[in-house]
Amino acid sequence: MSFFWGDPTPYVEKAHKAGIKVCDQVGSVSAAKRAQQSGADFIIAQGVEAGGHMAGTVSTMVLVPRVVDTVAPTPVVAAGGIADGRGLAAALALGADAAVLGTRLLATTESNAHEIYKRK
Ligand SMILES: Cc1cc2nc3c(=O)[nH]c(=O)nc-3n(C[C@H](O)[C@H](O)[C@H](O)COP(=O)(O)O)c2cc1C
Incomplete structure (x- = not known):
């Protein structure tokens, strides 16, 4: 279960009880601390390069190592502007355990996004 833009604390225990x-998903170190305190199993550190809604104002490359250092050993997933293997390698080098790719998959033939959106 993925949360974004708000405090997940009231729901984490219920979700865990249901297996x-x-x-x-957070956009700042302070929100990452809150996420860890809530009991979240892992945290997505979303940089300002991300498509869709954003929670923060810091770039992925700056945010990810700060979140990693703050919440260790909770696993961190990097998000924002990652679109290929090089980006994944960079995220791992920053200490992330994985990466989220959103916009890159939106631009695939399998995606139902509008053609003009895909081309842009
Ligand atoms: C069209 C679009 C819609 C999105 N909608 C959501 C959403 O509803 N909830 C959410 O947590 N993240 C949403 N995201 C953000 C992704 O979870 C992720 O942070 C982002 O796609 C990663 O950056 P990237 O788009 O540069 O790969 C959305 C992203 C895109 C591109």
């Missing part, structure tokens, strides 16, 4: 893993 569901929880992640919280």
Whole structure:
């Protein structure tokens, strides 16, 4: 169960009791601390390069190592502007355990996004 833009604390225990893993997507170190305190199983550190809604104002490359250092040993997933293997390698080098790719998959033939959106 993935949370974003808000405090997941009231829902984490219920999700865990139902056998569901929880992640919280955050855009700042302070929100990452809150996510860890909530009991989230892993945290997505979303940089300002990300498509869709954003929670923070810091770039992925700056945010990810700060979140990693703050919440260790909670696993961290990097998000924002990662679109290929090089980006994944960079995220791992920054200490992330994985990466989220959103916009890159939106631009695939399998995606139902509008053609003009895909071309842009
Ligand atoms: C069209 C679009 C819609 C999105 N909607 C959501 C959403 O509803 N909830 C959410 O947590 N993240 C949403 N995201 C953000 C992704 O979870 C992720 O942070 C982002 O796609 C990563 O950056 P990237 O787009 O540069 O790969 C959305 C992203 C895109 C591109």
